[in-house]
Amino acid sequence: MMKRISLLGSTGSIGRQTLEVAAACGITVGAVTARRSVALLEEQVRAFRPELAVCVDPAAAADLKVRTADTGVRVAAGPEGLLEAASLPSADCVVTAVVGIAGLEPTLAAIRAGKRVALANKETMVCAGELVTGEADRLGVDIVPVDSEHSAIFQCLQGCRDRGEVRRLILTASGGPFFGCAREQLAAVGPEQALKHPNWSMGAKVTIDSATLMNKGLELIEAMRLFRMPPEKISIAVHRESIVHSLVEYSDGAVLAQLGAPDMRLPIQYALTWPERRPGPAKPLDLLSCPPLTFAPPDLETFPCLRLALEAAGRGGTATAVLNGANEVAVERFLKGEISFLDIPVLVERALERVPVMSDPGLEDILEADRAAREAAVGAPC
Known part of the structure; x- marks a missing residue:
């Protein structure tokens, strides 16, 4: 289990839940970073007393430095500060929870510093998966996924002796807030409606991606790179209940699935404690109170973002x-x-x-x- 983490993107949804897990599991926090959420970052600095706090926005960093002057916590700014947090000498693991391609270079910095990467930034793998996994392989660094779907596959592969035994990976998708809608019904949809995800509490960007199904396309590309699988060996099934987080089908026809409550603290904790498991803040799944589990194919005509992602994966x-x-x-x-x-x-x-x-x-x-x-x-x- 990791003893000390550096948390990139600590004020976002994944970042806040990571701090909950760290507190519950006795993991210390060496660094926290944000773009410009000064008030929340100050709260985190006072609660966790990291050695380093970073605001990418220089004005926000200057404000944070004044606010936290009494804590003794060092404050850094800009992309350079993010890279410093990513390679913090005292950290065992770097949690990359920043949004977008901004997570790419810090992830590479963490790998080159020999840190385990708990990857919650799918864009890193989407944009530069071969580059990132190549560096990790070269340096013997573990990349453990935080996304619930990739964590599920990672867990289902733990007993796999040979990846040649895998017939396919099956990513599950909630279908977002507009599952079952016809395309013409989506013409007048606004942000308020698109941000109402039926199962998960997430940041705005990933919630919109879930509504367009682009998120599932990005996850398919991430799975290609993480697990070294061609796109034709990865399938997508819409699973509205978000209980089965993903599955692995083996060559003999056996299918292993990872089930759990829709709570991101579960995959976050596994990324931090793997290969161990221990009690944490998430509640266990009660199978007797689960709704019936359903599965359906995705609608590529109504949600063309998924089609575009599949085409890009093939190219x-x-x-x-x-x-x-x-x-x-x-x-x-x-x-x-x-x-x-x-x-x-x-x-x-x-x-x-x-x-x-x-x-x-x-x-x-x-x-x-x-x-x-x-x-x-x-x-x-x-």
């Missing part, structure tokens, strides 16, 4: 970075009321059509693809 190279960058911009624009819900896949598809795809990219190629995709997603939808 490989920088196509997945383009997909992710354009989607980040499109979701942000939707949340600001600049575009409609149905415009999100339009902007993503436009970027995929306009930005050239490079095979076997390096870090600079990936970052350039992300930049070009974001540029392509600006402007009125065609």
